[in-house]
Amino acid sequence: MIDTLTEPLFERIARIARSRWGLALHARKFSLVQNRLTTHLRKSGGTIEAWVQRIERTPTDADMLVFFDILSTNVTSFFRDPTHFGFLERELWTPLARGTRTAAGRKIRIWSAACSNGAEPYSLAMQARECLPPEQKWEVKILGSDLSTKALTAARSGVYAESQLAGLAPERRKRWLLPAPKATEPGWSVRPELREMVEFRQHNLMDSPNSMGGPFDCILLRNCMIYFDRETREEVVLRMHSMLKPAGWLIVGSAETLSSLKVPFKTASASIYVKE
Numbered sequence: 001m002i003d004t005l006t007e008p009l010f011e012r013i014a015r016i017a018r019s020r021w022g023l024a025l026h027a028r029k030f031s032l033v034q035n036r037l038t039t040h041l042r043k044s045g046g047t048i049e050a051w052v053q054r055i056e057r058t059p060t061d062a063d064m065l066v067f068f069d070i071l072s073t074n075v076t077s078f079f080r081d082p083t084h085f086g087f088l089e090r091e092l093w094t095p096l097a098r099g100t101r102t103a104a105g106r107k108i109r110i111w112s113a114a115c116s117n118g119a120e121p122y123s124l125a126m127q128a129r130e131c132l133p134p135e136q137k138w139e140v141k142i143l144g145s146d147l148s149t150k151a152l153t154a155a156r157s158g159v160y161a162e163s164q165l166a167g168l169a170p171e172r173r174k175r176w177l178l179p180a181p182k183a184t185e186p187g188w189s190v191r192p193e194l195r196e197m198v199e200f201r202q203h204n205l206m207d208s209p210n211s212m213g214g215p216f217d218c219i220l221l222r223n224c225m226i227y228f229d230r231e232t233r234e235e236v237v238l239r240m241h242s243m244l245k246p247a248g249w250l251i252v253g254s255a256e257t258l259s260s261l262k263v264p265f266k267t268a269s270a271s272i273y274v275k276e
């Protein structure tokens with residue numbers, strides 16, 4: 001018998017996704033959810049109906065993380081949206097290097113919230129190393145977080161296939177990547193001096209961020225709010241606000257905006273906001 005996802009089952013899945021993660025699961029995601037779910041159940045066994053029932057009634061944490069991976073989209077790339085990296089170079093790294101901007105204890109903290117496979121935090125680490133002369137002894141720490149176990153496993157491995165390096169200029173590849181050890185599939189491994197700047201943690205943006213350290217000079221919350229309803233977006237942005245230093249920046253995806261939200265930020269540049 002072919003086990004297919006029905007509309008009522010999809011509705012039930014969408015309800016849980018909304019209440020747990022604020023995800024607005026549109027009907028156009030129906031086929032994607034069906035395909036990923038059947039792939040998962042082919043390995044683990046059981047029917048879609050039984051799986052939905054378990055997720056509704058007695059899910060374990062592990063069940064919920066698998067469920068999140070089934071729904072989430074982890075598309076990312078190195079130096080995605082160069083205007084954001086241009087802004088940071090102009091407003092943060094270069095002024096620090098020139099001494100026209102300073103930071104308490106010479107410490108800079110950046111949070112790449114929803115960092116997917118780590119390309120975003122590693123891009124930040126590359127840029128910091130390229131712009132800040134080592135003799136100035138800045139301490140730059142980057143936190144990368146995501147809820148997806150699959151994405152975090154990739155991020156922690158720091159190994160990328162050739163096809164994932166699209167945003168990386170040849171000089172950067174040469175400077176910051178090493179051929180990955182032969183045991184893994186062919187790929188490129190992030191150099192240790194970048195790895196030591198980046199810490200990865202599993203975090204649900206729906207939860208309190210108080211244990212995430214900070215306060216941060218800048219938070220990148222890019223290309224994940226599009227999946228949230230308006231109310232959730234507002235809550236998440238307010239949580240990020242509480243984690244920023246005074247006048248810290250919040251950078252969202254280039255197709256995202258805070259304009260319809262009641263949040264204390266003013267616009268610095270398109271999709272870049274300053275804490276008020």
Ligand SMILES: C[S@@+](CC[C@H](N)C(=O)[O-])C[C@H]1O[C@@H](n2cnc3c(N)ncnc32)[C@H](O)[C@@H]1O
Binds near residue numbers: 075227
């Ligand atoms: C499209 S990727 C964006 C990655 C990166 N920020 C970028 O712009 O290239 C969206 C990421 O948001 C994560 N995400 C979605 N909802 C989340 C939640 N409630 N908590 C934590 N991460 C979430 C997904 O797992 C996914 O890795």
